[in-house]
Every structure is written in C-alpha cells, then in structure tokens.
Amino acid sequence: MTARPSGEPLLEVSGLAVRFGGLTAVADVGFAIGRGEIHALIGPNGAGKSTVINCVSGFQQPSTGTIRLDGAALPRRNPVAVTRRGIARTFQTPQLFGRLSVADNVRVASQRLAGTRKASMDDRELIHLVGLAGLEERLADTLAYGQQRLLEVARALACNPRLLLLDEPAAGLAGEDNERLADLMRRIASRFEVGVLFVEHNVALIRRLSDRITVMHHGLVIASGAPDRVLGDPGVVAAYLGASDPEGVKPC
Numbered sequence: 740m741t742a743r744p745s746g747e748p749l750l751e752v753s754g755l756a757v758r759f760g761g762l763t764a765v766a767d768v769g770f771a772i773g774r775g776e777i778h779a780l781i782g783p784n785g786a787g788k789s790t791v792i793n794c795v796s797g798f799q800q801p802s803t804g805t806i807r808l809d810g811a812a813l814p815r816r817n818p819v820a821v822t823r824r825g826i827a828r829t830f831q832t833p834q835l836f837g838r839l840s841v842a843d844n845v846r847v848a849s850q851r852l853a854g855t856r857k858a859s860m861d862d863r864e865l866i867h868l869v870g871l872a873g874l875e876e877r878l879a880d881t882l883a884y885g886q887q888r889l890l891e892v893a894r895a896l897a898c899n900p901r902l903l904l905l906d907e908p909a910a911g912l913a914g915e916d917n918e919r920l921a922d923l924m925r926r927i928a929s930r931f932e933v934g935v936l937f938v939e940h941n942v943a944l945i946r947r948l949s950d951r952i953t954v955m956h957h958g959l960v961i962a963s964g965a966p967d968r969v970l971g972d973p974g975v976v977a978a979y980l981g982a983s984d985p986e987g988v989k990p991c
C-alpha cells in the first residue's frame with residue numbers, strides 16, 4: 740500500500756458540474772488526492788466518471804467548479820497546458836498512433852515536455868518499466884490489446900506527471916496483464932510519488948490497489964473513503980455492487 744496523503748492535497752476537485760444541453764452528467768463532485776496516493780473513481784455505467792477525468796485532464800470544460808493541482812487552479816479546456824502542469828492520462832479506448840512504433844509513440848509523448856520539466860526517465864527506461872522491452876520497433880497496432888494499454892501508460896509517464904489519470908486501465912485485460920498493470924500502478928505511486936486516479940469496474944482490483952475510493956452515481960458522490968468502509972457501504976452496494984460477490988470481477 741502506498742503513502743497516505745498529508746498536508747495540502749495534490750489534486751483538489753470541488754463543486755464540479757458538467758451539463759451537456761439538458762443532461763447533467765456531473766452534478767456536484769468533490770474529492771482530493773494526495774501525492775503517491777492510488778485513488779479509485781468507481782460507479783455504474785453513465786455515472787459521470789469519464790467526464791470527471793475529461794475535466795481534470797483539460798479535455799472538457801466544466802460548467803462550474805474548481806480543479807486545483809498543488810493549490811493552483813488548472814488551465815481550462817487546454818489538454819496540452821494541463822499536461823505541462825503535470826497531469827497525464829490514458830483513455831477508456833486506447834489512443835495510440837497505430838502506424839508508429841512503440842518507441843515513436845513514447846517519443847511523441849515525451850516531446851510534449853520539450854522546454855518544460857525534465858523527464859525523470861528516458862523513453863527506453865519507460866518502455867522497460869511497463870514491460871514492453873524488446874518490442875520497441877513493433878507498430879502499435881500490431882500489439883496485443885493488453886500491450887497497447889501498457890504502451891498508453893508508458894506514453895502518459897513520458898509526460899513526467901505528478902498525477903496520472905487512468906480510465907478503465909484493466910478493461911479487456913486478463914490474468915498476467917492484469918497482474919502486470921496492478922504491479923506497475925503500485926510502483927508508479929510509491930517510487931515516483933505520483934498520485935494515481937483510476938476508473939475501474941473490477942472490484943477485486945479496486946480493493947487490492949486503492950488507498951481511497953470515491954463512488955459516483957448519477958453525477959453525484961455517494962461515498963468516499965477507505966476501501967473496506969466504502970465497498971461495505973449499504974448505499975454503494977445498492978447503487979453499484981448489487982447482490983454480486985464483492986470479491987467478484989465486474990458488477991455490471
């Protein structure tokens with residue numbers, strides 16, 4: 740388990756709301772993440788989780804609310820500026836350059852940092868860290884799905900983030916890839932003191948990895964706190980986990 744947050748949070752989201760026309764996707768969301776903390780954002784399909792990730796990463800303009808990194812407000816609707824401030828993300832569906840090699844995918848990401856902060860690891864070390872050593876020259880779209888997800892994590896880390904946002908990183912992964920991802924997330928948080936916010940439906944993985952959990956339902960936070968307390972909360976069981984085995988894989 741990684742370090743608990745202390746002092747000023749790394750990320751602080753408060754009063755976040757997003758409306759798409761008449762639809763309120765995110766109604767009023769607040770949570771905080773500390774340095775080196777692994778924080779799960781969970782909830783049923785359509786709860787608003789990806790929309791929150793999109794706001795924090797600068798892809799979506801919030802209707803209202805504040806998002807602060809290390810106490811300072813983040814640029815709005817400007818993903819490149821947000822990345823330069825220290826937030827990197829992966830997507831629910833991998834967004835890679837399919838006709839570029841593994842090495843070039845990482846290089847393109849690290850070039851975003853040019854002229855800003857110095858990366859703590861070079862591209863080759865990052866590829867090794869995520870377990871893709873030896874595949875540097877392979878085209879991204881020839882990789883197995885699990886390897887593509889790991890390459891997305893390498894691309895995000897190439898931006899040298901203080902906060903890493905992972906939208907359903909384990910979706911479609913099985914067995915060994917799942918284990919590799921979990922181990923990687925722990926190492927990222929503890930070794931680099933990076934905060935990790937991840938959206939996930941795999942309850943066993945959520946329980947094993949998270950320092951804290953925020954649960955969303957219909958755009959609202961319905962529970963937040965330590966895994967045992969949150970996953971045992973009757974409101975969370977009713978809204979999300981249902982009657983399924985809480986050690987099970989996917990509740991919905």
Ligand SMILES: Nc1ncnc2c1ncn2[C@@H]1O[C@H](COP(=O)(O)OP(=O)(O)OP(=O)(O)O)[C@@H](O)[C@H]1O
Nearest residue numbers: 759762764782783784785786787788789790791831
């Ligand atoms: N760009 C958009 N325009 C209109 N509606 C949107 C847009 N993006 C999301 N929504 C809607 O907002 C709500 C929340 O969507 P969101 O993708 O954030 O949910 P989610 O919790 O990530 O769900 P899932 O677990 O299925 O990925 C849904 O009703 C969705 O259809």
Ligand SMILES: [Mg+2]
Nearest residue numbers: 788789790831
């Ligand atoms: Mg989503």
